[in-house]
Amino acid sequence: MSVPAPELVCPAGTPAALRAAVEAGADAVYVGFRDETNARNFPGLNFSRAELEAAVDCARARGAKVYLAVNTFARAGAMAPWRMAIADAATIGVDAVILADIGILDEASRRYPDLRLHLSVQASAAHAGALAYYHRNFGVRRVVLPRVLTLDGIARVGANAPVETEVFVFGGMCPMAEGRCHLSSYATGQSPNTAGVCSPASHVRYEEHAGGLTTRLGTFTINRFEPGEAAGYPTLCKGRFRVRDESRYIFEDPVSLDARAVMPDLIASGVAALKIEGRQRGRAYIARVVAEVRAARDAALRGDGMAGDGLAAFSEGAARSTGALKKEWR
Secondary structure, three states: OOOOOOEEEEEOOOHHHHHHHHHHOOOEEEEOEOOOOOOOOOOOOOEOHHHHHHHHHHHHHOOOEEEEEEOOOOEOOEOHHHHHHHHHHHHHOOOEEEEOOHHHHHHHHHHOOOOOEEEOHHHOOOOHHHHHHHHHHHOOOEEEOOOOOOHHHHHHHHHOOOOEEEEEEEEEOOOOOOOOOOHHHHHHOOOOOOOOOOOOHHHEEEEEEOOEEEEEEOOEEEEEEOOOOOOOOOOHHHOEEEEOOEEEEOOOOOOEEEOHHHHHHHHHOOOOEEEEOOOOOOHHHHHHHHHHHHHHHHHHHHOOOOOOOOOHHHOHHHOEEOHHHHOOOO
16 A cells, blocks of 8 residues: 655745745645744744735646744734734634644644644644643644654654644654743743744854854853864753753754655654744755755665765755754754
8 A cells, every 4th residue: 555645844934044944845834923932933034925925826837835943932912923923824714724822723723724724843743642631622723843852753743643643754853842932031031832943044243263163042052163163053952061060962963854854754653744844044055955855765765775865965964864863862
């Protein structure tokens, strides 16, 4: 019996990136509005309402879907931007909305019963009971699973869940007890969960010196690199900490997730969708990564091995890992 092809869900931070994604073979593209309602709220990124309408038309003309990420947590007493985002998504007619905040989920499910709801990875739902709760109470149709699950864990969750499951296959690792990215807010006052900003560029500093390079976030030293050592973007979870007289990475090594090597196992686990991370990336990156990941998926469906590797230069620090999928991430 043939295995159905998981949907390839790809990022787009701009209209140009969206066009690149669908032309490279994306089955669906996820985007955000240009405000704090999405977890990639960076200058120069995201979509106006008019741009989203045009994006939906562009994607559908090529047989692709558009999902809107409204995946930050609303501020107490200031829910208007999130409510407006859901209302406009329903009016524009996106194919699904990706939500994390339980109050916004409740409101969306009651006010817009025909709007398809996906649960963001920010909600950190990692077992069948949690997935069943969101499905039963809010009609959630798909859940994006945290990047802390193993291949076996993904298969077990999916086998007992009443919803579709989606997993990340390429891009930033960001495990950090997924959905609880508060470390950044201690250093800068902003975090992906609330303002949609992780390590905002305005707080980032690179300082060259005789012994190499120092990266800082606000007033905090995040890392020191030897001359010639690859330096990643300074986020707190990727900083080196001194523990028991040893300086090392505690939360996350500065590498990229690349699950192409275990693509057959992911497909066999029954996941409905494979997700690429990177809405802050440019269209050249999007086009190349989408094409390569789609080729790996299609090869796995045919029973063929992965032919070549054209993504070495697209990984953080030129290093990659299958992360928790095979327990390579500590």
